[in-house]
Amino acid sequence: MSNEVIVAATGASGMPYLLRLLEDLKAAGVKVHFVASGNGEKILLHETGKNMEDIASLVQETYDNGDLSPPIASGSIGFEAMVLVPCSMNTLAKISVGVEDSLITRLAVVALKERRKLILVPRETPLSDIHLDAMAKLSRSGAVIMPAMPGFYNKPTRVEELVEFMVGRMLDHIGVEHGYARWEGE
Numbered sequence: 001m002s003n004e005v006i007v008a009a010t011g012a013s014g015m016p017y018l019l020r021l022l023e024d025l026k027a028a029g030v031k032v033h034f035v036a037s038g039n040g041e042k043i044l045l046h047e048t049g050k051n052m053e054d055i056a057s058l059v060q061e062t063y064d065n066g067d068l069s070p071p072i073a074s075g076s077i078g079f080e081a082m083v084l085v086p087c088s089m090n091t092l093a094k095i096s097v098g099v100e101d102s103l104i105t106r107l108a109v110v111a112l113k114e115r116r117k118l119i120l121v122p123r124e125t126p127l128s129d130i131h132l133d134a135m136a137k138l139s140r141s142g143a144v145i146m147p148a149m150p151g152f153y154n155k156p157t158r159v160e161e162l163v164e165f166m167v168g169r170m171l172d173h174i175g176v177e178h179g180y181a182r183w184e185g186e
């Protein structure tokens with residue numbers, strides 16, 4: 001199990017996934033270092049009514065996306081996994097070409113070079129060849145591409161169940177136990 005993870009929110013739709021993931025990681029005793037892009041903060045407020053102060057109560061530490069100097073930005077400081085949820089196609093494209101112009105992109109590029117777990121949860125539709133090429137390149141570099149695509153085979157009746165479906169898959173990849181529904185056959 002991962003005891004220390006980085007969670008980043010960028011400017012895509014899907015903030016309910018972020019909130020539930022942070023709540024579950026806190027409940028599991030996982031230390032979370034959190035950073036949001038400017039558009040991430042705006043969409044967080046729009047979709048959930050929460051701001052950075054609300055998030056601060058769920059995590060170990062929050063960071064400024066414009067500050068590249070905190071110790072976690074260095075490859076020599078260990079974190080076990082990084083999750084970008086939601087991940088904008090803008091940020092995904094930057095990471096795929098090695099751009100490190102913000103704390104979020106720097107941390108993701110470090111995760112790839114240090115062979116740490118990098119989980120990207122993009123949400124965009126439809127996808128262009130440019131999006132698909134960037135995702136394929138990141139996948140070949142070791143990132144886990146986990147589009148926000150909840151399944152319907154457990155016959156969800158509440159939005160929360162769709163959120164739990166996705167968060168369960170993220171927790172699986174971070175290595176944190178959860179009790180969310182899995183496919184158990186007909």
Ligand SMILES: Cc1cc2nc3c(=O)[nH]c(=O)nc-3n(C[C@H](O)[C@H](O)[C@H](O)COP(=O)(O)O)c2cc1C
Binds near residue numbers: 010011013043090124
């Ligand atoms: C309300 C709103 C919703 C958006 N939703 C998405 C989205 O679902 N996926 C996406 O890739 N970009 C989306 N965008 C566009 C990104 O926010 C935009 O590309 C921005 O430059 C991303 O910046 P960041 O990667 O630094 O967070 C949205 C923008 C707004 C204003």
